[in-house]
Amino acid sequence: MTSATKARPVYPVNQYLEGIYTPVDDECMVGFESMTVIGELPQDLNGIYVRNGPNVRHTPNGNYHRYDGDAMLHAIQFEGGRATYRRRWVRTSCLEEEIAAGKALWGGMLDPRRQDRPDMPLKDTSNTDVVLHAGKVVTMWYMSGDPYLVDPVTLETLGQADFNGKRTTKISAHAKTDESTDDFVFFDYSRDFPYMHQGVVDKHGDLTAFTPVELPGPRMPHDMWISHRHTILHDLPLIWDEEAYRKGRVKLRFEDQWPTRFGVMPRYGAASAIRWYEFEPCYILHTINAWEDGDWLHLTGCRIHPFEDAQGNPDLQSITTIMGRHKLRARLYRWSINLATGATKEGFVDKKWNGEFPTWKNAAMGDPMRYAYCANIENEPTLNFAGLIKFDLENGASEYFSEGPGYTYSEAPFAPADNATSEDQGYVVCFVRNADQVQSEVHIIDAQNFSDGPVCKLILPCRVPEGFHATWARGDLLQA
Numbered sequence: 001m002t003s004a005t006k007a008r009p010v011y012p013v014n015q016y017l018e019g020i021y022t023p024v025d026d027e028c029m030v031g032f033e034s035m036t037v038i039g040e041l042p043q044d045l046n047g048i049y050v051r052n053g054p055n056v057r058h059t060p061n062g063n064y065h066r067y068d069g070d071a072m073l074h075a076i077q078f079e080g081g082r083a084t085y086r087r088r089w090v091r092t093s094c095l096e097e098e099i100a101a102g103k104a105l106w107g108g109m110l111d112p113r114r115q116d117r118p119d120m121p122l123k124d125t126s127n128t129d130v131v132l133h134a135g136k137v138v139t140m141w142y143m144s145g146d147p148y149l150v151d152p153v154t155l156e157t158l159g160q161a162d163f164n165g166k167r168t169t170k171i172s173a174h175a176k177t178d179e180s181t182d183d184f185v186f187f188d189y190s191r192d193f194p195y196m197h198q199g200v201v202d203k204h205g206d207l208t209a210f211t212p213v214e215l216p217g218p219r220m221p222h223d224m225w226i227s228h229r230h231t232i233l234h235d236l237p238l239i240w241d242e243e244a245y246r247k248g249r250v251k252l253r254f255e256d257q258w259p260t261r262f263g264v265m266p267r268y269g270a271a272s273a274i275r276w277y278e279f280e281p282c283y284i285l286h287t288i289n290a291w292e293d294g295d296w297l298h299l300t301g302c303r304i305h306p307f308e309d310a311q312g313n314p315d316l317q318s319i320t321t322i323m324g325r326h327k328l329r330a331r332l333y334r335w336s337i338n339l340a341t342g343a344t345k346e347g348f349v350d351k352k353w354n355g356e357f358p359t360w361k362n363a364a365m366g367d368p369m370r371y372a373y374c375a376n377i378e379n380e381p382t383l384n385f386a387g388l389i390k391f392d393l394e395n396g397a398s399e400y401f402s403e404g405p406g407y408t409y410s411e412a413p414f415a416p417a418d419n420a421t422s423e424d425q426g427y428v429v430c431f432v433r434n435a436d437q438v439q440s441e442v443h444i445i446d447a448q449n450f451s452d453g454p455v456c457k458l459i460l461p462c463r464v465p466e467g468f469h470a471t472w473a474r475g476d477l478l479q480a
């Protein structure tokens with residue numbers, strides 16, 4: 001194990017700096033010989049699992065919230081039956097400023113914004129999401145921020161993605177890479193008219209489409225879909241309370257009389273080509289896949305599941321509490337649009353599991369899909385995942401695996417096996433923490449024998465704090 005350790009910051013007492021969230025204070029690399037291997041590492045698993053997440057670098061300046069930590073990437077590279085673990089901070093412009101100053105310069109989301117920095121009132125940490133595009137890792141922030149490019153092997157920050165000098169906006173978390181075209185499709189959202197944009201970047205980093213998307217007002221979307229032909233954008237009825245905002249407070253409001261609206265636009269289309277379709281009011285944190293089947297466009301995702309009122313009916317106002325207090329409840333759901341007639345339909349795919357942080361076979365994005373994988377978010381706090389679920393969208397079946405109480409899981413992308421010939425031929429890869437142990441583990445589950453649990457566990461000689469989103473970077477894409 002090799003590491004570059006910095007002086008340990010003094011952490012204040014804070015629930016997000018303890019237990020599973022305790023930050024690590026070094027960057028390091030762990031070779032295969034330093035891991036304990038239980039089972040056999042599959043030879044046909046080649047690529048890199050990369051996970052983003054908050055890891056505060058300096059003693060926090062204010063009321064630290066979990067969402068405030070500096071982005072740190074944790075990656076495990078699989079190659080020829082061996083594995084290497086690495087972790088590094090993403091060198092955002094804000095973190096570079098703080099490193100130069102030797103201390104934190106921003107407070108957190110619960111603190112007043114910096115009045116002296118209208119360009120950066122809240123620290124853009126880039127700590128939320130991660131995808132692979134054109135052989136490089138792209139990190140993103142949920143509040144719409146500057147995307148950063150990172151070498152997927154060394155985790156060295158290469159700088160901001162500026163789309164060859166054409167980027168004029170921030171971008172939100174949950175941009176998508178279409179592996180069939182190498183398009184990187186993104187959206188942004190802000191408090192300023194038109195409140196949203198959609199853009200496309202090709203494999204050379206050129207901005208090939210950039211479209212203003214006019215919303216009725218500022219919104220707080222978190223994700224979108226892409227099919228092979230369309231981008232599908234969110235106008236959801238969970239909004240910022242404007243009066244509270246003017247008083248400097250953050251408060252959510254759910255407008256239960258407003259519909260959920262999805263804006264469907266051709267990927268390279270003009271603003272005039274966007275068509276909006278209405279559904280029952282709801283909030284969606286994370287989408288799964290979208291695909292076209294004749295005139296029908298099918299959209300799958302994790303729909304926030306409200307609590308019931310005294311009469312047993314859905315209490316839509318509880319969505320505000322669920323989101324505001326980060327105690328997620330979600331169910332797998334499908335929305336469908338007939339693009340020829342405008343007809344719509346919607347319904348549950350599964351009512352049983354409280355599943356979120358979905359993954360599926362990224363290489364098949366936009367294709368009809370049968371399998372999805374989610375984290376079980378029944379635990380509190382929400383991001384303390386209790387286990388993993390495999391969903392069969394075709395027959396409604398599901399499988400579950402957990403090592404049991406005391407184990408927590410990270411987001412678990414699907415990693416296709418080399419030369420796979422079926423959709424679920426491959427592995428689900430994730431970091432796992434055993435509460436009884438200081439070290440973290442990497443678990444590799446054969447997706448076709450999901451409920452059997454891991455075929456291989458790698459015990460790391462170090463701890464990996466809980467984080468946010470992860471991606472699977474296929475070995476053949478890295479070589480390309």
Ligand SMILES: [Fe+2]
Nearest residue numbers: 173222286469
């Ligand atoms: Fe997210």
